[in-house]
Amino acid sequence: MKSFSIFVDLKNPQRRRMQGANWQKNMKLKEFAEKVGLSPTTVSRALGGYPEVREETRQRVMQAALKYGYLPNANAVRLATGRAGAIGVVMGRSGGGHFFSEFMGGMATRLEREETDILVSVTVDNNLDEELAIFSRLAASGRVDGIIVHSPRPEDERIALLNRLGVPFIVHGRSKTPFEHAWLDIDNHDVTYRPTIHFLERGHRRIALINGPVGRTFVRDREQGFREALATHGITPDPRFMMNEHFSEETAFRFARSLLEQTPRPTAFVAGAMMTAQGVYRAATQMGLTIGKDVSVIAHDDVFPYLTPESMMPPLSTTRSPMRMAGIRVTDLLLQIIGGRPVREVQELWPVELILRESVGPA
Amino acid sequence: MKSFSIFVDLKNPQRRRMQGANWQKNMKLKEFAEKVGLSPTTVSRALGGYPEVREETRQRVMQAALKYGYLPNANAVRLATGRAGAIGVVMGRSGGGHFFSEFMGGMATRLEREETDILVSVTVDNNLDEELAIFSRLAASGRVDGIIVHSPRPEDERIALLNRLGVPFIVHGRSKTPFEHAWLDIDNHDVTYRPTIHFLERGHRRIALINGPVGRTFVRDREQGFREALATHGITPDPRFMMNEHFSEETAFRFARSLLEQTPRPTAFVAGAMMTAQGVYRAATQMGLTIGKDVSVIAHDDVFPYLTPESMMPPLSTTRSPMRMAGIRVTDLLLQIIGGRPVREVQELWPVELILRESVGPA
DNA sequence: TTGAAAGCGTTACCAG
DNA sequence: CTGGTAACGCTTTCAA
Numbered sequence A, B: 001m002k003s004f005s006i007f008v009d010l011k012n013p014q015r016r017r018m019q020g021a022n023w024q025k026n027m028k029l030k031e032f033a034e035k036v037g038l039s040p041t042t043v044s045r046a047l048g049g050y051p052e053v054r055e056e057t058r059q060r061v062m063q064a065a066l067k068y069g070y071l072p073n074a075n076a077v078r079l080a081t082g083r084a085g086a087i088g089v090v091m092g093r094s095g096g097g098h099f100f101s102e103f104m105g106g107m108a109t110r111l112e113r114e115e116t117d118i119l120v121s122v123t124v125d126n127n128l129d130e131e132l133a134i135f136s137r138l139a140a141s142g143r144v145d146g147i148i149v150h151s152p153r154p155e156d157e158r159i160a161l162l163n164r165l166g167v168p169f170i171v172h173g174r175s176k177t178p179f180e181h182a183w184l185d186i187d188n189h190d191v192t193y194r195p196t197i198h199f200l201e202r203g204h205r206r207i208a209l210i211n212g213p214v215g216r217t218f219v220r221d222r223e224q225g226f227r228e229a230l231a232t233h234g235i236t237p238d239p240r241f242m243m244n245e246h247f248s249e250e251t252a253f254r255f256a257r258s259l260l261e262q263t264p265r266p267t268a269f270v271a272g273a274m275m276t277a278q279g280v281y282r283a284a285t286q287m288g289l290t291i292g293k294d295v296s297v298i299a300h301d302d303v304f305p306y307l308t309p310e311s312m313m314p315p316l317s318t319t320r321s322p323m324r325m326a327g328i329r330v331t332d333l334l335l336q337i338i339g340g341r342p343v344r345e346v347q348e349l350w351p352v353e354l355i356l357r358e359s360v361g362p363a
Numbered sequence C: 001t002t003g004a005a006a007g008c009g010t011t012a013c014c015a016g
Numbered sequence D: 001c002t003g004g005t006a007a008c009g010c011t012t013t014c015a016a
Helices: A029-036 A040-048 A055-068 A074-081 A097-111 A128-140 A157-165 A188-201 A217-231 A249-260 A274-286 A323-338 B029-036 B040-048 B055-068 B074-081 B097-111 B128-140 B157-165 B188-201 B217-231 B249-260 B274-286 B323-338
Strands: A086-092 A117-123 A146-150 A169-172 A182-186 A207-211 A242-244 A268-271 A296-301 A317-320 A347-350 A353-355 B086-092 B117-123 B146-150 B169-172 B182-186 B207-211 B242-244 B268-271 B296-301 B317-320 B347-350 B353-355
Touching: A029 A040, A029 A055, A040 A055, A074 B074, A086 A097, A086 A128, A086 A323, A097 A117, A097 A323, A097 B097, A097 B117, A117 A128, A117 B097, A128 A146, A128 A157, A146 A157, A146 A323, A157 A169, A169 A323, A182 A188, A182 A323, A188 A207, A188 A217, A188 A268, A188 A296, A188 A317, A188 A353, A207 A217, A207 A249, A207 A274, A217 A242, A242 A249, A249 A274, A268 A274, A274 A296, A323 A347, B029 B040, B029 B055, B040 B055, B086 B097, B086 B128, B086 B323, B097 B117, B097 B323, B117 B128, B128 B146, B128 B157, B146 B157, B146 B323, B157 B169, B169 B323, B182 B188, B182 B323, B188 B207, B188 B217, B188 B268, B188 B296, B188 B317, B188 B353, B207 B217, B207 B249, B207 B274, B217 B242, B242 B249, B249 B274, B268 B274, B274 B296, B323 B347
Parallel strands: A086 A117, A086 A146, A146 A169, A169 A182, A182 A347, A207 A242, A207 A268, A268 A296, A296 A317, B086 B117, B086 B146, B146 B169, B169 B182, B182 B347, B207 B242, B207 B268, B268 B296, B296 B317
Antiparallel strands: A117 B117, A317 A353, B317 B353
């Protein structure tokens, strides 16, 4: 493992002494307890909902807390309990933009009744040292009780680091690191395998793949699924029919158009995301080709509220797996791990459902 | 102001006593100081970068920290200093999905060299009590040093609450609350006014508006800009030509199609977001109408990496204002406010630039 | 320039 | 069931 500075914060050694918050802080427990006429201990227990206080007492305390607007200081609680009351999630600066908010919506849904915050960190892409420093800081400084790692690489140093630090974490996606760890992933192999097989069965032979940036496990898995599907029919994929880029409407459009201009052109596209499917639609339409007839498309859909495959023209066939659901479940599992559940038990592979709509036709 | 429960967390009074983290925690300051052969005091000062320690000593301490992997416990620091080292941002559960990640990317960019975390809270839409409780909890419990409020309403109780609590905050958007507060907003009036004026000058008279959900200030401002622009030509807008929905491709498509089926149909659309412009494009294309000729479109663009107006067919005219920039600046301003800058000085209205591309033609 | 000791605001242990 | 007291791990006077 490479060495790196943990002190991302301390690059600038000369610092002025900062004053604490200058706004009116909350009432303290001691002060509040006096008003209620009980000891801080009892008040703390009453508010904490512990069984050893009389129900009547608890009611009185709760009422008073509401009345005076008392709320325990989170940082004191954290220090005293050793719990951070937060889980960290790390997003890449550029990658994952549009689905990230769906995932986080899921996280929030799961945490709604929990007294746990979401702490978001953003890594600078392609700077491993800094990325590792962020994870270090997050874990070792006690800011979070657990961490969610996105879009892992097959050999992911972040996972090795977290494993070494001993902080509870779960990987959204998969890697091949030898360290035992918790993960949840959709079946990215099937995300391409099943659409490709379907295309093959309908007679397609020239099938293109729009894939994500090289390096991530899910990209590798999807390529492998694609290759394996083609292999069942003795086809070796043409490298020019495979794209590796960040998912965007425009790159997909360019790629699709350049392919559709060729002779012979591909008759089917496996698209990695909704946006890229839109790009293919646009390219085909522009060239006077009809989706579902001249060109077939199946895309993976993370399910967004603002862009639904059913409403596309024609309705887009998809492998569907709501990112929001993943956010809920990943969070749930992480909480279990924090609670002590062995990570070896926490490994979930979610199947994807292939939903056929009108964007697919015979070759 | 309505009353509400601060104790969102305590709905369930009977709770088990939870144990603290069960993973190996970091080395403590005391322990680390012993290894270095200095007092905790000096070590703390050295790591904190304060001027009173000898440079040589500091170097020695820094080296040792790296070597032993020592990192101060964040919660102890927070308690001791009174600073939370985090700023909170609140997103609506459904709203703001796709642009939220851009905004947060901007926040992260600004905070990169700061030792400040981003704490994300998610509110349940249309439940004011719970929403206020979330803000209360965030502010009064000392979890954050400041808060960012999104998509305010003209009379926004959240602002009143934060104002009352005294926590530093900044509003991304505007409201009409009488409380003096910091805000940054784009000129939403111009977001519709300028496109509409442009349409009028090119001879358009039947202009449709795709607007956001009623209740938010930006929606009101945009409607007003639209109305004012039309008024300059003595036009009273047809209510059927105005849509108020969450921005999505599909709703915009439906709306546009239903209007384009009418006689006479609108010749121009002012769209509130990129996604809705796509919906209009699709509707027009489906009906055999040509964008930029039969139907003109100008949309507001928050600037996403995965969907660019230049690459649309034809290139889309936009009012442009990068959400990422807003994220950077809002965060920057909030830090200033936390640092003591008077809020009356912190009020920024950003102009939008109208960028004409080929989606606009004469009526 | 360094160190001892007193907080910071809670919770948790142990008596009563 | 309730209360005193010692942590929790660090920063910050105040002395030296």
